[in-house]
Amino acid sequence: MSKKRRYIRYLVLLLILFAVAVHEVIVDAKISSWEQTLEVRLFAINADGERATNKYIRSLKQADFKAVESFINRGAERYGITIKAINFTYAGELISRPPDVPLENSVLGNIIWSLHFRAWALYQSFQIKDGSSDIDLFINYFDTSKTKSLRHSVGLKGGLIGVINGFADNGYRGSNNVVIAHELMHTLGATDKYNQLNQPAHPGGFAAPFQEPLFPQREAEIMGGRIPLSATKAIIPDNLDLVVIGAFTAAELNWYGL
Ligand SMILES: [Zn+2]
Structure with missing residues (x-):
């Protein structure tokens, strides 16, 4: 490959990377502003x-x-x-x-x-x-x-x-x-809110983190992933009707203070 062709290749690659970076910055701004x-x-x-x-x-x-x-x-x-x-x-x-x-x-x-x-x-x-x-x-x-x-x-x-x-x-x-x-x-x-045993982490991974008694929970938090029934048992929800977006996850999405 000639020097010139190699140079053009690098230039095209750089332009693609630049376009991707610009796209990500634009969408990132869109995500955090929610307008x-x-x-x-x-x-x-x-x-x-x-x-x-x-x-x-x-x-x-x-x-x-x-x-x-x-x-x-x-x-x-x-x-x-x-x-x-x-x-x-x-x-x-x-x-x-x-x-x-x-x-x-x-x-x-x-x-x-x-x-x-x-x-x-x-x-x-x-x-x-x-x-x-x-x-x-x-x-x-x-x-x-x-x-x-x-x-x-x-x-x-x-x-x-x-x-x-x-x-x-x-x-x-x-x-x-x-x-x-x-x-x-x-x-x-949003970040994951469960531990290595797939048990939702308290409080962020719970749909009702301050409910008393804490167990059993009736719903899953979307990033907690499962419905915690006890401190060691949690089940996978069958559908989104059994799932909510908790306040900790909402804060990560910048859904507060807009
Ligand atoms: Zn995840």
């Missing part, structure tokens, strides 16, 4: 190539994800946001697959995966011609008869993207929506 509705898109991916998964994806429609939009907007309204916080669009199936979330939790592995995922998502946004968005989410669907447990899902605040692993089954629609909402909250700046 404009954020556009969120969700793409479905057949992650195991199964026919059953394909059939399920073909049955999906916008209404199947309505609960996610209502959940976030209801929460925002409760904390004083006067505009519609998010507009959630189901954008259909995507043929490409995001890089697999690493199984081991190593810092370097996570950094490399996160860069890989961001590059992949950036490439997808160039490929998708119609419309634009502030945040893109990708849901990997797996057939329940072939896959019994899922890798964890990830939402990146810096990248404004998230990958969700879900089951291609109507019975899991509600719990898939809980995971979508959780990862979306991560992209908006």
